[in-house]
Amino acid sequence: MRLRRNCYIAAEASAKDKVAAVAQLYPDAVFSGTAALAAYGLCEVRLPAVIRVDKNCRIRADDVVYTVRSRPVPANRIKGVRMALPAQAVADALSFxxxxxxxxKEALAQAYRGLNGRGRFAADLELVISKKRDAVRELAEQAPVGTASKWEQRMYHEMRRVGLKPVPNFRLGPYTWDLGFEAGTTVVDLDSLYYHAPENNHREFLIGTWKTNHAVQHGWAPLKFTDECTDYHLKLVVETVQETVAHRRSVRGLKSSPQKVRRALVTPAWRFHQSLL
Structure with a gap:
């Protein structure tokens, strides 16, 4: 199979090998779309691969590559090949x-998972060059980005299903809650009974206790559920959150800026508690 003049590859070569051959031909090109997502381990390689090139470049499109001429986009190097950031890659996959x-959505959830996922996604989204930026933002909300487990993703979707707007890995002061509801000043933690087994209990139990105290002193409503709560009483869990948020949204002063205790705690437990030092 002829890729370019004096450049051939076996017709039966895999899509991954064909992309690698193109990368050698055009080292300055930035791979995007599913080709980039595949490089991050988020999906399989598909052809034609989307590549972004300089506006003056004259690479022709064919069955192997789809060329997009644009100003330079930020990229990571993976095995020596320039790959667009995941947010840009998703935008180009939507476009081309x-x-x-x-x-x-699955690619976004995996690329931007964990405590810093939402922040990393927001930073990358600002750099996206595409008319699909808003569509990528919407996909990220549905994914969602910033969650750490399938359990958290499931509960996020359950909350959205009833019209709530949860924020995953929500920061309240120095502490992080699994879900936060800014309009309704409610925070939720999902705690596995296995995670809090006796051999792992002490540190997390102490931090969790003071985290709850901090939320209450700052005027927020803290709710906690275990995996068995959501396994056996999912409807009740969702209703409990829904009713709490609705109540606090209806009470003046609780919706978004509740009054905190005059000398409310601000220092995290791991900075002052003797058992944690």
């Missing part, structure tokens, strides 16, 4: 490829 939204 036929991809299921499920695949792209």
């Amino acid at each position: 490829e036929r991809c299921s939204e499920w695949l792209l």
